[in-house]
Amino acid sequence: xxELLARHRAVMPNWLALNYNEPIEIVNGKGNRVIDADGKxxxxxxxxxxxNMIGYDVPEVREAVERQLATGVVHTSxxxxxxxxxxxxxxxxxxxxxxxxxVFFTNSGTEANETALLLATYARKSDQVLAMRQSYHxxxxxxxxxxxxxxxxxxxxxxxxxxxxxxxxxxxxxxKGLSDADxxxxxxxxxxxxxxxxxxxxxxxxxxxxxxxxxxxxxxxxGLFAAYKEVxxxxxxxxISDEVQTGWGRTGSAFFGIENHGVTPDMITFxxxxxxxxxxxxxxxxxxxxxxxxxxxxxxFGGNPISMAAANATLDYVLDHDLQANAARTGxxxxxxxxxxxQRLPVVKGVRGKGLMFAVELESPxxxxxxxxxxxxxxxxxxxxxLYGTAIRMAPxxxxxxxxxxxxxxxxxxxxxxxxxEAAAQ
Numbered sequence: 001x002x003e004l005l006a007r008h009r010a011v012m013p014n015w016l017a018l019n020y021n022e023p024i025e026i027v028n029g030k031g032n033r034v035i036d037a038d039g040k041x042x043x044x045x046x047x048x049x050x051x052n053m054i055g056y057d058v059p060e061v062r063e064a065v066e067r068q069l070a071t072g073v074v075h076t077s078x079x080x081x082x083x084x085x086x087x088x089x090x091x092x093x094x095x096x097x098x099x100x101x102x103v104f105f106t107n108s109g110t111e112a113n114e115t116a117l118l119l120a121t122y123a124r125k126s127d128q129v130l131a132m133r134q135s136y137h138x139x140x141x142x143x144x145x146x147x148x149x150x151x152x153x154x155x156x157x158x159x160x161x162x163x164x165x166x167x168x169x170x171x172x173x174x175x176k177g178l179s180d181a182d183x184x185x186x187x188x189x190x191x192x193x194x195x196x197x198x199x200x201x202x203x204x205x206x207x208x209x210x211x212x213x214x215x216x217x218x219x220x221x222x223g224l225f226a227a228y229k230e231v232x233x234x235x236x237x238x239x240i241s242d243e244v245q246t247g248w249g250r251t252g253s254a255f256f257g258i259e260n261h262g263v264t265p266d267m268i269t270f271x272x273x274x275x276x277x278x279x280x281x282x283x284x285x286x287x288x289x290x291x292x293x294x295x296x297x298x299x300x301f302g303g304n305p306i307s308m309a310a311a312n313a314t315l316d317y318v319l320d321h322d323l324q325a326n327a328a329r330t331g332x333x334x335x336x337x338x339x340x341x342x343q344r345l346p347v348v349k350g351v352r353g354k355g356l357m358f359a360v361e362l363e364s365p366x367x368x369x370x371x372x373x374x375x376x377x378x379x380x381x382x383x384x385x386x387l388y389g390t391a392i393r394m395a396p397x398x399x400x401x402x403x404x405x406x407x408x409x410x411x412x413x414x415x416x417x418x419x420x421x422e423a424a425a426q
Contacts, residue, residue, distance in 0.1 A: 004037075005023055019372060024036040031057070032044055032056070032396060032401075032404055033056070034056065040379070042380060043380045043407060044396065045395070046382055046383040046393075046395060046396075047395055047396060051272045051273055051275075053248060054323065054398060058276065060316070061314055064312065065278070068084075069306070075301070076305065077300050082303055082304075082305060084309055084312055085308050087308075088308055089102075089103035095256075096256070098268065100287040101286065102290040104282055104283050106299060107302055108138070108271055109138060109244035112244065112281040113137045113244075113269050115269075117142050117160065117204075118293070119267065120204040120289075121160070121205075122293050123204070123238065126202040127161050127204070128163070128200070128202070128203045129146060129162050130164075130165055130191075130205070130207070131146040131147075131148060132164065132165055132208045132212070133148045133166060133169050134168050135147055135149065135207075135209060136148075136149055136212065137209075139152075141155070144158075145160045146160065149215060149387055151387075152214055165191055165206070165228075167187050167220040168212055168215060168220050180223070184221060187224060188227050192231060205237060205267075206237060208220075208240070208242065209242045210257030216385045216386025216390075216391030216393055217358065218352065220261075225241075225261040225263050238289070239267075240265060241258040241265040241269070244270060244272050248273050249318060249398060250273070250356055251354040251357060252324060252331050252332075253328060253354055255324055267283055267284070268284050269281070270283070275307050275314060278311065279301075280307040280308075280310070281302075282302070318398065324355075324398075327356040327400075330400045330401070330404075334409050337413065338351045338360060338413070341416060342360075347363050347423050348416060357395045358393075360391070361390055362391070362392065365390055367423070368390050374415040375415045380411045383395075396408065
């Protein structure tokens with residue numbers, strides 16, 4: 001055990017997850033690569049859990065932060081006007097497609113989802129909320145209540161009355177072999193049945209990830225949430241799209257993941273990649289919903305000048321360089337290559353994803369852990385997850401080049417070949 005790891009374990013909680021048998025300390029980064037304390041370089045295919053969205057040491061972001069630091073104003077809180085906050089809110093409101101949108105900034109995706117749930121339950125005067133099976137929405141009390149993954153759920157107590165829906169669980173026996181249309185129809189039937197049997201009067205909202213992050217990048221077929229929204233609209237139930245991982249063009253086919261379903265939600269929550277490593281989260285919602293609560297509110301750190309400088313520069317970079325198109329281009333190379341390889345590798349049970357958000361499903365958690373170690377040794381960082389711990393999930397920076405996509409694909413396929421050979425030899 002390294003000296004730093006021993007110190008970590010002495011003062012940090014046991015449930016604070018670390019990747020790898022021998023965890024690494026990242027000390028340097030440039031472009032889409034990082035270097036650990038031993039000097040080893042890695043192509044980063046996990047981006048700090050989808051947070052270093054445009055890579056490392058980006059001059060536009062660094063210079064924006066340095067300009068703000070040079071003013072001497074790192075913090076004022078939201079009781080004063082914040083120019084950077086207003087400018088960023090204007091951009092996000094416009095990009096969201098939500099009519100008469102207003103924006104509130106937080107420090108994380110967890111806090112953003114808490115805010116959305118507060119607004120929805122306030123507006124509808126109901127504690128009843130719908131969420132998706134296999135979902136993950138954060139680690140706080142309310143966010144855990146709408147999380148549907150036992151590995152990440154510490155508490156059965158809840159401030160909300162939650163019912164979970166189908167939509168990302170096509171591996172179940174009753175759904176295997178169904179076409180997209182038939183699966184959507186079955187899910188809608190189930191939603192109507194839940195509303196007829198499991199709830200009492202008004203339901204506040206459905207909160208859903210267009211692509212489930214911790215769930216292993218499982219996703220509903222395009223169009224499911226449009227079909228769900230037709231039912232929700234009949235009863236005035238609000239729709240919250242959790243875009244903490246799917247926002248800002250990552251899916252390649254849409255700027256916000258929910259757009260793949262042809263839906264404009266009532267609220268969108270966001271975080272992670274917007275600050276390219278600086279802490280920022282938030283919610284964009286219809287103005288009437290955002291303005292409704294009667295109590296005074298503020299955010300001490302949300303929307304602070306440093307994070308806003310980084311986020312404005314990051315969002316401008318994404319738009320100016322059309323990184324959504326780059327995600328589509330490079331993601332297609334990788335996903336196509338993985339699907340081709342999967343045809344000859346029995347250990348691969350599935351490949352899924354959109355743009356630069358893709359996953360490989362393996363046979364066992366042990367194989368997923370083995371993949372992590374093999375790719376680490378080969379110089380690539382990945383993540384794992386899924387309901388059963390069998391998914392490898394990867395989401396490189398949106399600045400990934402075609403050459404890096406090919407390089408990363410080669411490392412992944414070689415690792416899968418190694419695991420497949422080991423399984424065959426057992």
